[in-house]
Amino acid sequence: xxxxxxxxxxxxxxxxxxxxxxxxxxxxxxxxxxxxxxxxxxxxxxxxxxxxxxxxxxxxxxxxxxxxxxxxxxxxxxxxxxxxxxxxxxxxxxxxxxxxxxxxxxxxxxxxxxxxxxxxxxxxxxxxxxxxxxxxxxxxxxxxxxxxxxxxxxxxx
Numbered sequence: 001x002x003x004x005x006x007x008x009x010x011x012x013x014x015x016x017x018x019x020x021x022x023x024x025x026x027x028x029x030x031x032x033x034x035x036x037x038x039x040x041x042x043x044x045x046x047x048x049x050x051x052x053x054x055x056x057x058x059x060x061x062x063x064x065x066x067x068x069x070x071x072x073x074x075x076x077x078x079x080x081x082x083x084x085x086x087x088x089x090x091x092x093x094x095x096x097x098x099x100x101x102x103x104x105x106x107x108x109x110x111x112x113x114x115x116x117x118x119x120x121x122x123x124x125x126x127x128x129x130x131x132x133x134x135x136x137x138x139x140x141x142x143x144x145x146x147x148x149x150x151x152x153x154x155x156x157x
Contacts (some may be wrong), residue, residue, distance in 0.1 A: 084112060092107075
């Protein structure tokens, strides 16, 4: 699957998503009616290595990494543990080859925040990942509502 295939499928399934660039990556953010400056992350794509993120070797020709946030419980169910936050410029301490293609695994840096990733998913693997994207979507909705409620409370003061 290509990035565009993934974006199209996710946008067709879920409302309120906007395509945006942040930190040099493109991503889908939950932001109905653009009430927030960026919105709430649903998923991002990494297409090139950065100074602090080289574990996936995305500088390889045609390689991209899809990143998705999921619940702490689901992360634990999938991987048995949540890693500690790595030091700046380091990766999480888990036994994965973060450059392996088509494998759902913890995000090499943000696994401690219950983010997962996959490099160049096939359609079959993406179909397995899709329920996790759906979970991430509903988490983004909750975060959005909380943020909007907080903004409304600030505006009332």
